[in-house]
Amino acid sequence: MELFLQLLLNGLVVGGIYALVALGFVIIYKSSGLLNFAQGEFLMLGAYVCLAILEETRVPFVAAFLLTLVFSVALGLLLERVVLRPLLGQPLISVIMVTLGLSSVLKAVVQALWGSHTRPFPPVFATEPVMLGPLPVSQGYLWSLGCVALLLVLLTLFFRFTRLGLAMRATAFSQQVALSMGIPVRRIFALSWSIAAAVSAAGGMLLGAMRGGVDGSLAFYGLKVIPVVILGGMDSISGAIAGGLIIGVLENFSGGYLDPLVGGGAKDVAPFVALVLILMVKPHGLFGTAHARRV
């Protein structure tokens, strides 16, 4: 039972990070039909930038966290302006390839600035675990879960109740119709890149703080986004959240229960097995719309 709870908790913590990254991916896909392959690099860059701020200024983690979010928003705006806008009107596949190139460039920039070895992250959370019933839980995990939950709630409220959030959903439904009401669609795209960069960066910072170090492997979290969004549905925000948590938990359960039996590796394979099974029943993912709209 204790193992079960421990695995479940680990799964939710990691799954929450997956959910953040997947959310960014879905937001860009919904608003512009683009698959952004640089999502994992946004995560990695966020962790490095946060670390740099902590090292240079010695501000508390919360301040560095918020500053990094501001940086990511600015980065999203900049990328939209200098990388994506010039490609307006080009075939979608070309633009998608450009995001692949963007991921390489971001990786290279990080290595050039901060090297490729693991850099220690200053301790953020108190080290002694909290007892949840019989279960010792690290404080970092709880903070991370709380932080992810808060971000997800804020974003949900944003999409449901603010003018800008509604305009983003309207644009996702149809760019032409959104344009016809005077919604500045290009600014909406820029905003979607900003949000995508910021939520991923948040994931990266939490990971960095929990692991106590950052390195280039953080970008691999971007790869996890593919099974997550296919599972949840490419165009569904709640799907991204559910998909992230499910994949996170599945990974940990198969790591904990199957790995001892098969001699390792189940953790990495399980999400894809689950993916295949779920897609056989629900080809558009758990929450996706059947008529995949090209928006």
Next chain:
Amino acid sequence: MAGALSVPAPLLRLDAVEVVYDGAILVLRGLSLSVPEGSIVALLGPNGAGKSTTLKAISGLLRGEGGKVTSGSIEFLGERIDGLPPEDLVRRGIFHVMEGRRVFEELTVEENLAMGGYTRHDRPGLRRDQARCYEYFPILGQRRRQLAGYLSGGEQQMLALGRALMARPRLILLDEPSLGVAPMVVEEIFRLLRRINEEEKTTLLLVEQNARVALAIAHHGYVIESGRMVLEGKAADLAGDKTVQDAYLGGGQQAGRRARTSLIS
């Protein structure tokens, strides 16, 4: 606005407008028309004549589809507007209600209306106009919290109109408001269009396949064919003209030619 002339300048004027799609396909070939302030003008013609393209040229929505105004001019309130982005045009008072009642299906009725007023920031005014929308279309008031995707065809068309009203435009461009709407509801929608024109003083430029209902509420009508104007006249005259039937249904060259000689000269 009228200046020294006794005849006031029209609200909207197209002068010899040419539209090319994808750099090669000529859709409008020197189309001219004018829409006086406060009027309802019907734009009729067969499928593919360029009616929707005309509206998109005015509202700036051509760009998103690879179309471009290559020559001629479009003036609104005496200023050139061709080439301006749609958001500027909405702010200037032109609102395009696109064909096929394109409501935001995943947004509620109320949220759809809010999107119609996106360019405005005067909250009290927006609240007033929302109330007015529910007055014109009581069914929308009853369904304000429902997702627009669950409305019937007629209700979606009403929502598309309500969304236009929320922007407080001077000119509404309407593309086929009768499309996919039950005949009884079509009558109701056109009655409401006339009411909106009279009560809100909103000018309407109306593209319609159903010439009978369009001419019943319009003051003036144009018939276009293959991107050119072939007929124009008072709505009542056009409605009485037998050749109009043939012209807007795409009926043979003969009808068109006869019409041209009889009405334009």
